[in-house]
Amino acid sequence: MNAASQNGASLHPNIIGSLWMVAAMAAFALEDAFVKQAAAQLPVAEILVLFGVGGTIAFFGLATVTGEKVLNRDVFSPVMRVRFAFELVGRLFYVLALALTPLSSTTAILQATPIFVVLGASLFFGEKVGWRRWTAIFIGLVGVLIVLRPTSDSFSLLSILAVIGMLGFSGRDLASRAAPATLSTNILGFYGFLTIIIAGLIYGLWDRSAFVVPDTTALLALGTAVFCGVFAYSALMKAMRTGEIATVTPFRYSRLLFGVLLGAVWFNERIDAQMLVGCTVIVGSGLFILWRGNKAKTRRT
DSSP, X not given: OOHHHHHHHHXXXXXXXXXXXXXXXXXXXXXXXXXXXXXXXXXXXXXXXXHHHHHHHHHHHHHHHTTOOSOOGGGXXXXXXXXXXXXXXXXXXXXXXXXXXXXXXXXXXXXTHHHHHHHHHHHHSOOOOOHHHHHHHHHHHHHHHHHHOTTSTTOOTTHHHHHHHHHHHXXXXXXHHTSOTTOOHHHHHHHHHHHHHHHHHHHHHHHOOOOOOOOHHHHHHHHHHHHHHHHHHHHHHHHHHHSOHHHHGGGGGHHHHHHHHHHHHHSOOOOOHHHHHHHHHHHHHHHHHHHHHHHHXXXXX
């Protein structure tokens, strides 16, 4: 086999994996948009519970079809309890951010998750991070501040909701590194959505909002959000297993493009120059951190 054939053979899985990743990010963005639409009619606690129930049922069905046991003692390991705690915080505050703040800025702040994962890996797992990546982490944090605009008249404390949600997801992703390898995508998805139900119940006890009977529009929005969420989760796993991680991972940032477009077109959000600059700084820092990390791994091998 000549060099061109070898390159073509290795390129094909990466192209497929990248397409799966883009599809996953588009579905995640649609999930966010439908949740935001439902939040215009339903209390956040109710959205969390109904959304969680739908996803739990979906992943239970997928696990049953594939012959996987939902009751697995590895689920109750200490690291998984930590993971679920972070998942609860991330999901609760992210949905609050979707309900109360613009979709575009919420999506932009979420893109800082990989930056904080690298920061946490260095602090808690002893992962070696060179000065270049530390510089990129700092620049990425500046990008988050540009999006938040803490010194401007347009700053809202509600923007902190997205930051807390992003930190929760960062903690979840860090805990996932130490999660038992025996837990499949379907099992993690099942318990992830179960955590959303718990988050909704806890928030409902605090918020005490009256139950609202969802109309057809709200039910359709939540049902579509569940479908998009389950598809996105599965497509993400498919992407990571089909292509090389170093190749497909950068396409995670396509979620920002979809989120900003949906915010502008669907919810008539204003996308100004400062928002675009902040998004560019966050994505640029994240891509640089990813590139340097892959380069460091290559040198070690």
